[in-house]
Amino acid sequence: MSGIYIHIPFCKLACHYCDFHFSTSLKKKDELIHALAKELLMRKTEFEHTTVDTIYFGGGTPSLLSISEIQFLIDTIHQHFTVSEAPEITLEANPDDLSVSKIEMLAQSPVNRLSIGIQSFFEADLKLMNRAHNSTEAIECLEEATKHFDNISIDLIYGIPGLTNAKWQENIEKALSYNIPHISSYALTVEPKTALERFIKKGIIENVDDDAAQEQFHILIDTLEAHDFVHYELSNFGKANYFSRNNSAYWQGKPYLGIGPSAHSFNGNERSWNVRNNSIYIQNIENDILPKETETLTTTDKYNEYIMTGLRTIWGVSLDKVAQDFGKNYKDYLLLQAESFINQQLLYIDNEKLLVTKKGKFLSDGIASDLFKINL
């Protein structure tokens, strides 16, 4: 089983914190969509022996596409790939695009999962982040979307300057009031060269506070776990049967094909990434060139990736798998490196799986990098 990711590189506005690839000019939208369809055709041989089980429209803002554009891309996938009988088809959507009629039309389309970028229900947070929607739109789109879709995820951001724990708790409670089965939640991070970084440097926006973010992360875990959500990945919480199939496959090292500018792909041995520029991408595809770079992963790269993704999930890092796939010396190395974290109660071993404790969760990416091996 495998997945196809389609990157839609357009947004109405640039959110202050964002370092994804997108353009706020929609001038090349038609050309881009045709280039996406052509890239699917050009790369169909890469997936000829596998069945596509998930299709994910990410971005950027895929909800800027019309229903016929979405349908066209899904039809193109069906034309060139073997697709499972009941694929999970997710569309990332922003509240300001989800009018009543758009939601009704989406519900009639093959899209069966919405991932809505709510981020916050508070006007001040949305303004600070320069989101294109306001809190009324956040509420109205959820009221409507939940009438038509049962498989809905929303994104929420914590650690926003000025967001108190009480307001964060309100945000979570508001999300819970819609009875949605999946929540993805991230700490606001200051990426290099973003507007957020510039505003913080100039003193226009207060810096993010790691301690506050850590507290809010724990409030999130406690509140969602008390409402039957499983914290199945560091940033993801789902009710039973509603874990994202797309993301779970990615974390479990299954192959995926990334279509569109800046999209990444993985086939088990190689990782590749497309050029991060819409015009260059379109031009290359029109000239039958795949504008991608590829790297072949070494055993050490694969071990490092497995540690990084494994520690982020409830499936943990299987010590048997490490020994089997990478060799006993990797398992010995891992256990040696893990020892001090186990003593600090940041990691533990259960049933031959290395897992992060609740105390270690906020630090898990840093812990994982201390368990990495170096390519020599």
Ligand code: SF4
């Ligand atoms: S809508 Fe998403 S991709 Fe677009 S700028 Fe905002 S965070 Fe980035």
